[in-house]
Amino acid sequence: MFTELARKAAAAYWEGSFVHPFVESIGDGTLSPEIFRFYLLQDRYYLEHFSKLYERIADQTADQEVQNLMRENAENLRLGEIAVRADFFSELNITEKEIAETPVAPTAYHYVSHMYRQLVESTPNAAFAGMLPCAWLYQEIGIRLIKSGSPHPLYQRWIETYSGEEAAEGILRERAVLDRLYEASKPKEQKQMLEAFVISSKMEYAFWEMAMNLETWAIA
Incomplete structure (x- = not known):
C-alpha cells in the first residue's frame, strides 16, 4: 500500500523528527520561549497556505471522495489547529504588527x-500525498509525547492538539483514500506521489531545524 511504502521511504526523517531537540524540548518543557514564538510565527504562514492547498486540491480533483475530504480538512483546520494557534x-x-514584520x-x-x-507539475493526487506527512507525523508525535506530558502548560496544549482520537481517525481515513488512489494510478503518478510524500517528510524535519536555529535568509 502507498502509505506503508511512503512511510518506509521517509523513515529516517520521521525517526529524526521524533528525537529532534525541538520535539524533545516540547516534551520536557525546556524549549526556549523565543524559539517557540518563532516557530508559531512561521507555522502561521504554513497553516494559512495548508488550508488553501486543501481547497485547491478539492477544486482540481475529479474524485468526489477526495473533494469532500479536502473541504472537510480545510474546515477542521480552521476550527481546530488554526483556532488553537x-x-x-x-x-x-x-500582534498583527509582529506577524507583518516577521519575514x-x-x-x-x-x-x-x-x-x-x-x-x-504533478497531479492533485501527488499534492494530496505531499500534504499527509504534516498531519500524520504530528499525530504520531502527539501520541508519543502525551504518554508523559509536558510540565509547560502551553506545550502540553500543543501536544493535546495532535494526540486525540479524532486526529487518529482522520489520519486513518486519509491513508485509506491515498492507498486507493495509488493503486488506481499509473506508474508515473505513483512515483510522483511517493516523491511528494518523502520531500514533505524531509521538510518537516527541516522545519524543526528552522525553528531551533531561528532561521533567516542569507544576507548578500
Whole structure:
C-alpha cells in the first residue's frame, strides 16, 4: 500500500523528527520561549497556505471522495489547529504588527512552495500525498509525547492538539483514500506521489531545524 511504502521511504526523517531537540524540548518543557514564538510565527504562514492547498486540491480533483475530504480538512483546520494557534498568539501577545514584520523563513517558504508545485507539475493526487506527512507525523508525535506530558502548560496544549482520537481517525481515513488512489494510478503518478510524500517528510524535519536555529535568509 502507498502509505506503508511512503512511510518506509521517509523513515529516517520521521525517526529524526521524533528525537529532534525541538520535539524533545516540547516534551520536557525546556524549549526556549523565543524559539517557540518563532516557530508559531512561521507555522502561521504554513497553516494559512495548508488550508488553501486543501481547497485547491478539492477544486482540481475529479474524485468526489477526495473533494469532500479536502473541504472537510480545510474546515477542521480552521476550527481546530488554526483556532488553537490563535489562542497561543493571544496569550503570547503576538500582534498583527509582529506577524507583518516577521519575514517568512526560507524553510517555511520552500515547504509551502513544494506543495503548491505538485499542483503545477504533478497531479492533485501527488499534492494530496505531499500534504499527509504534516498531519500524520504530528499525530504520531502527539501520541508519543502525551504518554508523559509536558510540565509547560502551553506545550502540553500543543501536544493535546495532535494526540486525540479524532486526529487518529482522520489520519486513518486519509491513508485509506491515498492507498486507493495509488493503486488506481499509473506508474508515473505513483512515483510522483511517493516523491511528494518523502520531500514533505524531509521538510518537516527541516522545519524543526528552522525553528531551533531561528532561521533567516542569507544576507548578500
